[in-house]
Amino acid sequence: MSEQRIEFYKGPAGGWGALRSVAHQLRQHRIALKGPRTLLSANQPGGFDCPGCAWPDSNSRTVDFCENGVKAVAAEITADRATPELVGSHTVAELATWSDHRLEALGRLTHPMAYDAAADRYRPIAWDEAFARIARHLQALDHPDQAVFYTSGRTSNEAAFLYQLFARAFGTNNFPDCSNMCHEPSGLGMKASLGVGKGTVALHDFGLADAIFIFGQNPGTNHPRMLGELREAARRGARIVSFNPLRERGLERFADPQSPLEMATGGATPISSAYHQVRIGGDLAVLKGLCKRLFELDDAAQACGAPRVLDVAFLAQHTEGLAAFEADLRAEPWEAIVEACGLTLAQLHAAAAVYAGAERAIVCWGMGITQHPQAVAAVRMICSLLLLRGQVGKPGAGACPVRGHSNVQGDRTMGIDERPTAAFLDRLRDVFGFEPPRRAGHDTLAAIEAMARGEAKVFIGMGGNFAAAAPDTHVTAAALRRCALTVQVSTKLNRSHLVHGREALILPCLGRTEVDLQATGPQGVTVEDSMSMVHLSTGVNTPASPHLLSEPMIVARMAAAALPSSRVPWIDLAGDYDRIRDLIARVFDDFAGFNARVRVPGGFRLPNAAAERRWETASGKAQFSVQALPPAAPPAAGRKVFTLATVRSHDQYNTTVYGLDDRYRGVFGQRRVVFIHPDDRRELGLPQAGWVDITSVFGDDDSRRIERFLLVDYDLPRGCLAGYYPETNPLVALAHHAQGARTPASKAVPVVLTPHAATPRAARRPQPAEAAPADA
The missing domain is CATH 3.40.50.740 (Rossmann fold)
Structure with missing residues (x-):
């Protein structure tokens, strides 16, 4: 087990760190010979599907596994x-x-x-x-x-x-x-809007897209093989625009372990051309702002005789509900959108300009979208964003919910x-x-x-x-x-x-x-x-x-x-x-x-009607829908209420914990941590690396409480926190779920922090949840 420490990581995702992790997994599970032989069959025709994530197989790579795939395979073929x-x-x-x-x-x-x-x-x-x-x-x-x-x-x-x-x-x-x-809101939202509950893109579409928008996703940890497609897209000039509260290394830079040049030179490929740290729960407002801006850009194009920004032919032939959707967007004040998402108007305009300038665009999302009260509304707004420019049912474009388990x-x-x-x-x-x-x-x-x-x-x-x-x-x-x-x-x-x-x-x-x-x-x-x-x-x-x-x-x-x-x-x-x-x-x-x-x-590949521009809805057309911004939370008297998102560490997959390190976030040897903006920590009068208890607050119910979590300063929006699950799952009330989908809203938990009463000496002692593995 690693020594307990906080040591922020400065390198890219992947690279030598990933290779060292692979070697460690093979040694730890005593499979130095069996492991490499097995891994060469992973995600290959005639071999086995990786028991980790559901990212598609390329069917063209001799080696098609990632660091976290190695962890999943090593855990299964362990000698123990x-x-x-x-x-x-x-x-x-x-x-x-x-x-x-x-x-x-x-x-x-x-x-x-x-x-x-x-x-x-x-x-x-x-x-x-x-x-x-x-x-x-x-x-x-x-x-x-x-x-x-x-x-x-x-x-x-x-x-x-x-x-x-x-x-x-x-x-x-x-x-x-x-x-x-996890992705129940994706299926329900897409079914209502597009007539299908599955993504409309295939893997080859990533090689054709001019722009890729990523919402609420951390591919460097949850779907590392996706980074290969993003790396290639970035290298050929596609614009990748990411929206995520935390700065995640996999969305910033990636060194492909299969690239001899990057490995030999210590180089890396920048992934996101723009990285917007949206406030937790602010994605619906972002999406509404992007759609609103497209109408403004279309107005300007018409005024000067330029080509339309909206795909009017597609809209007329394939959609309904546009008039009410447009009226709602035009009536929504920019001030409300900016306040709800935590981004600036300039950031929203810049992101919309990228989308408006892309002939082919893909929108990807993960559980940072789906585990919220407004999850179904956000998915429907993603679909509306795609429909405005006809970005469904053509090569290099479409909806891409990135699902988890295989x-x-x-x-x-x-x-x-x-x-x-x-x-x-x-x-x-x-x-x-x-x-x-x-x-x-x-x-x-x-x-x-x-x-x-x-x-x-x-x-x-x-x-x-x-x-x-x-x-x-x-x-x-x-x-x-x-x-x-x-x-x-x-x-x-x-x-x-x-x-x-x-x-x-x-x-x-x-x-x-x-x-x-x-x-x-x-x-x-x-x-x-x-x-x-x-x-x-x-x-x-x-x-x-x-x-x-x-x-x-x-x-x-x-x-x-x-x-x-x-x-x-x-x-x-x-x-x-x-x-x-x-x-x-x-x-x-x-x-x-x-x-x-x-x-x-x-x-x-199973057929996908929406990818063929066949809309299996009651009207036979894709549906626009009006989605209201959530009301602002009322101020809490006498205490600061944060919004907590539960996240995975880099050493786990779902609830399976492979180790106690989170390399890209700089956390080693421990899991009971809570990430906080340093200004929020100072405002509360709490010391750096101090210990706190976390209580979720749903109305007058303060009964859900977890104790002794280490504060870790991190780059995320003010008022937002993040902590690992399942350690933070006790804070999520059964009644706190996505409207219309009943998916637990684990990425939007209202909580308060209080200093933990342990003495400094006791605070340094490992607790049961951080105990050493049996073979340590």
């Missing part, structure tokens, strides 16, 4: 093993005091385990008994809606399809999933959705011969509320780390503990195994890197990336344990045990994934010929 003997040598109460990093460091799970309440330990259990126990609990429920089926974005298309089929054959649409917690988009395509369409349910009925439930199910927040009320009694998690990822940590934990049974399908030990129901099971599964041998031979699974490419993923390594099952087989055996009268041949399907894909093709027309098409190197 979390055997029943090792896990069972500690009580669950003791394990609960460990940091997430230390739990991760135990290594791969090797056997199914069950919670022994009398001993407060996990003990090994036979697979047959584990499935029988799940069946007994499900069959004992009063109603199918007392079961909750959670899905992680790492789940393959084949596993997700079987999983939703199992749950619907059981009788429920309770499908909370990681989309509920198959989060594919899971939704496969039917992991608590609000399924009638057409989809009709097709399931016709293909499988049962009547699926029609009532809407629980999303993530509703599932937590139902468990807290005692109305949901069985929780099954297909991957992920629900207890750590969900908001309102203490409420979520109490809800899970009310369950009669919690089941976690996992590769490694995590927080959710320690926050369990009265009975609990851990079911260890194969990883993406491992050979999946079934009755008809080795199998490949499929995934869908952020840009709707579907491709095969085939593991190359011997499984970490002979006792592991694949995710499709785990689902099939659960279904066969719980639904003994089902007409679905569950076990036969899991014995040959081609059979699953044939059924997928019968349910979804876009997957016709699935098995043949996916075996073409690189796979195939």
Whole structure:
């Protein structure tokens, strides 16, 4: 573990720092030989899809992985093993005091385990008994809606399809999933505006764009392979305009580790031609300002006889709602826009000029847009910005929501959705011969509320780390503990195994890197990336344990045990994934010929109506919509209320913590930090590197509090804070979510800071959340 220190990083993203990190990961996991051999198969035709992010594969690079991809792969192929003997040598109460990093460091799970309440330990259990126990609990429920089926974005298309089929054959649409917690507003906003809930661009469009606008995203940490496309775009002269509260190194400079010249000379490529530090929550105002300015520029062009700025032919043919949209923008005072976003009028005008001058423009965004109360409104405003200049449905232009986990988009395509369409349910009925439930199910927040009320009694998690990822940590934990049974399908030990129901099971599964041998031979699974490419993923390594099952087989055996009268041949399907894909093709027309098409190197792209300028809306046209700026927060008497954004460190992916360093932000050996503007810190009379407690404030509710966080001076707007999650998740109230999407508003948490009462000596001692890994 690194020494605890703050040492701000001056170099570019990538470069030698990334290579040193890769070498460290290979040494730490004792895979110096196995690791490089495995990584050469990552994101390659005939190889496996990286278990990290959903950025598309280039299919042209011999080496197509990044530093954080190495961390994800190394964590999966580690030599360390979390055997029943090792896990069972500690009580669950003791394990609960460990940091997430230390739990991760135990290594791969090797056997199914069950919670022994009398001993407060996990003990090994036979697979047959584990499935029988799940069946007994499900069959004992009063109603199918007392079961909750959670899905992680790492789940393959084949596993997700079987999983939703199992749950619907059981009788429920309770499908909370990681989309509920991240990009739900993207799908809803784009669907309302463009008729599709997915991005309209393909990877090759980045090579054609004249301008790329990036909102609320940190690709250097969350999608490092994206930096390769941004680097090439910048080098050929494309303008990259970034809007983000924090200065993030990946959006500033990047040294490509695969560039001999940059590595030899210490050079780097500047990424953003303009970097605007918008106030947290100010993106909607920025977008409204850009749209307003386009009308002003169009007025000026008409006055002098210059070419129009707006694409009037496109607007007339393909859109509706423009008149009301224009009237609202013209009536909105610039003063209100500037006040709401925290940028200057000159900055907004400059950004609009870049967009107006681009023949082809792409707008990208991440959870800095979607985890806000006004998230759906912001996504709809992005769509409106693109529509004004016809930047949808042409090469080098379009909407690009950059999603997180590797198959989060594919899971939704496969039917992991608590609000399924009638057409989809009709097709399931016709293909499988049962009547699926029609009532809407629980999303993530509703599932937590139902468990807290005692109305949901069985929780099954297909991957992920629900207890750590969900908001309102203490409420979520109490809800899970009310369950009669919690089941976690996992590769490694995590927080959710320690926050369990009265009975609990851990079911260890194969990883993406491992050979999946079934009755008809080795199998490949499929995934869908952020840009709707579907491709095969085939593991190359011997499984970490002979006792592991694949995710499709785990689902099939659960279904066969719980639904003994089902007409679905569950076990036969899991014995040959081609059979699953044939059924997928019968349910979804876009997957016709699935098995043949996916075996073409690189796979195939799903059709996108908006990319073809076909608008699957009620009117058959793309929709403009009026979006009001949020009202200003009332002043708080006697205390300064900040807006806190939860962020990832560079040493984590989602809730998986690989290490305790955040190299690009200069934080080493620790995670309990809060980034603050130095002038705000001085205004509060707090010392540099002082310790504070953080309390979220929602009306009169000051009950959510986390203690002892280190203040770190950082370049971000006044009144804004940032801190790592899941450590800051306890501050996010269940009721604080995106309007119309119910995604936790984790990037806009109102908080106050108070000095921590610890003595200086105690403040220097590491706390449990910063404890050393087990092998340190």
